[in-house]
Amino acid sequence: FERTDKGNVIVFGGRQAIPVLDPHIRYDWSTRMIQQSVYDALLKYEGDPAELKPWLAETWETSADGKTWTFHLTKDAKFHNGDPVTAEAVRYSFERGLKLNKGVAWMLKDFLAPEGISVVDDHTVKFDLKAPYAPFLSFLPWWYIVNPAEVKAHEVDGDYGQKWLTDHAAGSGPFKLGRWEPNVLYEIEAVDNYWKGWPQGEKNRPAGVIFKIIREPAAQKAALQRGEADIVEGLTPDDYIQIKRVPGIVIQDHKGMTTFGIKFNTQKGPTADINLRKAIAYALDYDALIQVYNGAATLETSPLPDAMKGYTPVLDMPRKDLAKAKEYLAKSAYPNGGLTLPYVHVAGLEEARRIGLVLLDNLKALNINVEIKPEQWPNMVANGSKVETSPAMTSVFTTPISTDPDAVAYQYHKNSWGQYYAMMFYDNPKVSEMIDQARAATSWDDRAKLYAEIQKQIVADQPEVFGMLQNRRWAHRDYLQGFQFSPVRFTGEVDLYPMWIKAE
């Protein structure tokens, strides 16, 4: 950390830059980490398992038909420039998000029109949904509230202030922007008298945080060892083992929600044959997947991650069983193997590549050849958006955006075709129907039953090899306190708000 006259500044070493900070345009782990720090939302996820906590909204209620939601805002909240956070600011922010139709818009746009948001009074805002939408609440923590006055002041040609908000902020969060050197470092400074106070105490709170871009894992590790960075993310599994032995360094190791699947193209090519898919699923050495992470992962026992609501383990999840694999292969169109299947992964994703190697090794037993093909992410997504170009096997990591089971289940809905996580082009009308029902159901018990059935059916159809849930890991100095894990955040993403330096 760095000492300044205002106090200690925490240094976070990360690999990913923040090109656009605007909360309604982009989100990824690094961007959202800073958004979360400079903006507030109506609600906030906290804890493990993640829970929705009131934030700008102190209380809320929903109508019996599940279509109307009313939120009562706190009266303390102030934007950084001193303006109060009003119902109008909330309305404007949601309207902005929906109208821009970027970033977070997809979460609500099918159920909420800009006209459906209304200001009841200064501190009460009402949402009228087009249809009941059970996961509605679970998305709200990602909708940050901007200060309409400031944004409008910087509007150019009716762009809703997009250009300005790219590297400026108009929020009410615990931090405000400091130095902003794209691709180098991003500094945020703690706000004096943050309306919600500081959990670590005003005395302990840091003066700010520097998010420093360090691209090379080796350099990250070096920076941590030298104390130039207080916390880093994205080290290799082997690095964590090494660095654990260094005195003064603590490893955070938590079970995450990111699922890994080898998605088959179920519509076209050899993998349209369910027997081949099953054969592959039974040939894979699942233990090796864990070994790739040096044990810091757990196998998936359902399409849903364990930490998600409605998760039920599926009993006959395939595990390595060569006899069974050969049995299935015999039933397929390729009883003796002898075919080559591509395995596509995102270029540069080490673990995906290694899993490819495991797959290659394992499928030799079935006389199936695997061609490991790394692709740029945009190309992979482009290819995966059409049945014709989607490869036979693609490795995909998916992090659900909320703890609501719909976030994962909907990936298996036919409407998701074209999205990268739906590269298997899974088509089971019964499953799609159940997903729709579960979305609209207002009672949790009804939904839970549906999701249990959905999980079983998906595993039976084997549209993908269900892999593992990797652990979320960070390495930080022991004087860094207040680290709070929440599985709903992205890999690497940290809640900077409660952290502080315990200076000796």
Next chain:
Amino acid sequence: MTTPMTSEAELSRPLSFRERHESQIRQWRLYAHMFRKSFSSMLGLGLVVVFLALAAFGPWLMPYPEAAGGAIDMANKLMPPGGAHWFGTDEMGADIFSRVIMGARTSLWIGLIITGIAALIGVPLGIVAGYRGGWPRAVIMRVTELFLAVPGLALALAIVAALGPGITNCVLALSLVWWPGYVRLVEAKALSVKEELFVESARSIGAKTPWILWHHILPNCLSPIIVKMSMDMGMAILSAASLGFIGLGAQPPAPEWGAMISVARTYMPDWWWYSLFPGAAIFLTVLGFNLLGDGLRDILDPRSRDR
């Protein structure tokens, strides 16, 4: 220079091979002599021969042939160099020694194809531009300058980024950016050779342009081309490895040194052997080809011949 005079009587009998090729033999002996004199040239030749041998006999030299194809052995991962694994093992437990040996083949192929394609495109264009002059020259040289104005690596990066990573695209991209160097070299050379009297002499006896290009211009451009190709072998290998390092070149499990380093760099201080050996292999190969090229230039380039 004195010329051996032979009596008429001796000349009437058929000449032996030795006698007929005395000049060539002398020439080669001179080359060999000059080459041997230079320590660095010999070092270069030695290195190149070693790597050529590795490429040729690699499959029989590898202790763990499966390692080259991406076999895994998670129990033995990241073992330091030792008796069983001379260069240690990588993060999947593959034998690095075997992979480095296989990498020689990949790398030499890459170098050969890139320089080969580049020369095949560049040399004819250069000869035409240098000899013909006029608008063909203007067009060819403009395009060449265009390519030369952007450093090859940057352009190759753009091409591979567009085509997608992988060894084929990487080779394609590098070949596409490599040929202009040959055009410029050959053009300059052809331009000066064209002014030589023997070209005019050939024209005066009625030789057609293709004849002149093939029999007079090309052979006289050959030594700088050979020298450049030798140097470029090394540079092409290095560039391909650089793309591999950025993550746009050859991709594992293909045993390519640059890609190996790209993975290995994250294991750098603690598992030093992982990146050390492929790095050293690149270094030594490129060094070998460059020293060889340098040595060849010393003996082939007429400017330094009369020493």
Next chain:
Amino acid sequence: MTGPLLDITNYRLDIGTFDGPVHVLKGINLSVNRGDTLGIVGESGSGKTVLVRSVLGIGPKSSRVVEGGIAFDGQDITSLPEKDWRKIRGIRISMIFQDPMTYLNPLFSIGRQISDVIAAHEKAAGQGVSSKAARRARTEELLDQVGLPNPSRLFDQYPHQLSGGMRQRILIAMALAGKPDILIADEPTTALDVTVQAQVLDLINSLVEKLNLTVIMISHDIGAIATVAKRCAVMYKGEIVEQGLTSDILREPKHEYTRRLLAAVPDIDTAVERAPAEPTRTETPKPGALLEAIGLTKVYRSQSGSELTAVNAVSLSVRTGEIFGVVGESGSGKSTLARMLLRLIEPTSGDVIFDGTNITGLDGEPLRQMRRHMQFVFQNPHSALNGRHTIGDAIGEPLRIQTAMSRGDIEARTEALLDIVQLPKLFKYRYPHELSGGQKQRVCIARAIALNPRLLILDEPTSALDISVQAQVLDFLQELRAELNLTYVFISHNLAVIRQICDRTIVMKRGDIVEEGETEQIFLSPRHEYTRTLIESGRKTSRAASLQG
């Protein structure tokens, strides 16, 4: 001060090469007294340059003194340390070089180069370096001394802005900067034009008189030696085969080589007994002349747009069987004309008529066919042969291009041609760099006659060759003509050669024909002023002149 100034005793020098040492100097004995003017003649490669460079300690790198030594002013300088050389080089012994084009640093001004030399001398002498202005004054004085006009302007000029003659004078000025005891001149005039040659020789002569210089001058041109040197040494294959007073040697050469050398020098003032006129020879050019040029003009355009008329409306006519001479100083457009006659370059305007056909408009195949009948022999045999082809390939090339002969036939014909040009058959397998200049020129001729042409255009075929070799080639050319019934267009800047072999001659100056007619006629009664000066300068260095002097 009793002994000779420079004393070379039994000096033997080897140069190490790839296949062992070459004995370049084999026991040289030579001494030069103060005030002497010594000339050294000898054929190319006889070791003249190596010898005089050894005197300055700048011999070839890999050389080794086997025996003997060189003493200068009583001091042995054979293996002097670099430090001591500084007191000698340029100060007590200085040197001027063969090619003034390459011996001046192109990036520094004339004044800078000379004053640097002055400064170096002052430093070596131990006295402090004089001021810039003083050095400039001294430089200008030197420039004036060597007869260069406007020294103060020259001071700031660069070598490329000067003509060859001026550069040679500057080199002389530089050599004189240290007021040397000995001035060594290594072929100071060979690279210059005839007229300029005479001037430079005059300058050296006047300097010898004025400054009481001791001079060693090297040349393969015995005429040049005779104008400067009182004493003369003849070198042959690394040995001094003869030395003595120049006049004695010229009058009664003792060694066989010297005799050959003297015999080879063509004499400008001797009329040649020619065989009676060829049958076709008549007083006026017939319309059926073998080659005719009408109003040939060539204009070169430089990149900056300026134009240069290299050949200006030249008309001529060459009769079958004659030797037609073209003479003129360097740059007068001789080569350009010759190339246009063969259409190796396109004339800007005018026509060439060969054997009744106008070849100006020909193209493609007809032009190629035409070329069978006219052949060219180039000025410089060293670059007229492709170094990557064997001699056999070179001679066989025209046959392969122009005829459909089989490989075997071509081989046979190649050997026959080698025979005609009096070279051993074994040469087929040799490369050009293994041949001497004269041999190469023969190969070029063999190549030219391979297709049985009717006309040969010879562009200064001997100017790159030694005088003795020149004589051989000239003789051989005349024999060949008789044998093969050829017609020659013979280009030369050497008037003596022209007089020796040409039937009719044109004299060119700056692209124009200033005079034409029977060769003898021209030499006996030149009509044009230019022709007269040309003949005068030629006479100056001729043998006859030196014998009188």
Next chain:
Amino acid sequence: MLTFAFRKLLTLVGTMLGIAALTFFITNVAPGDPARLVAGPNATEDMVATIRTEYGLDKSLPEQFVVYMGDLVRGDLGQSIVTTRPVMEELLRYAPATLELVFVAMALGIVVGVPMGMLSAVYKDGPLDHATRIFSISGVALPAFWFGIVLQLMFSVDLGWLPVSGRLPLVTRPPETVTGLLLVDSLLAGRLDTFWTSFRHIILPAIVLSFPCLASILRVNRAEMIEVLQSDYIVAARAHGIASFRIVALYALKNAMLPTLAMIGLRFGWMLGSTVLVETVFDWPGIGLYAVSSALSSDFKPVVGVTLMIGFFFIVANTLVDLAYAWIDPRLRNA
């Protein structure tokens, strides 16, 4: 002079347009879909379409090209789809870092390469010469990326002498931007400590970047020196008694500098290209890093922009070399 400048300008513009066309088409054969990338993982089809329209990606390739070239003529390099900023603006932000690095590396290459080449030529075929030759060729043969990491580990991690990466320590606020070159700006602002720290940051990347270039400068200079030292005018200078040192360091060097300068011009462009590697290793926030990260996200306008910028600097550098040529060589001066 004026026509010279005009001709140069014309070539510059022509080449720039050519490069633009070339790279535009090369990069656009890609099947990649950057709009989808920036739209985010869950974006719906219409959201992606919004972005495509906004960036004109929905138009046909020739149409896009016409628009691009039209903008280019007006000095507009388009907009990066990832950062949403005008490419020109970003290039101007990142270029000073790269230029600073390249300048320092080039200076290092010249300052070390030229004298070493000279020495090597003077002591040709001696042990020094062989050592220099192998050293110089090693410079070309060492993979920059690997060498960089090795240096980092040695000097930063193990010995702790130099910083690992970046241009400045975290808390050091950069001096007021005048030229964008930290070394210059810190001096202008009178902040010697900042100068020192930024100098310490630049050492390793500059060494890595300069090494191959140093090697080729050395090689060319050596070869030229050898040739010049054998030339007639050097023989003449020796014969006239000029001191050896003066001959080598002044007479010969000036002549040998001509081809060396040409090499420096060439290498300048090459260096700009290599920043792609070096900046990645050292997290140096310049255009190389910008190019790599843009290329990896299929954001091609910045890639084209960087190529153009490198081409521009390359041509400018070579024009300067031409001028230097004319300044050194009197034969070219009046031509």
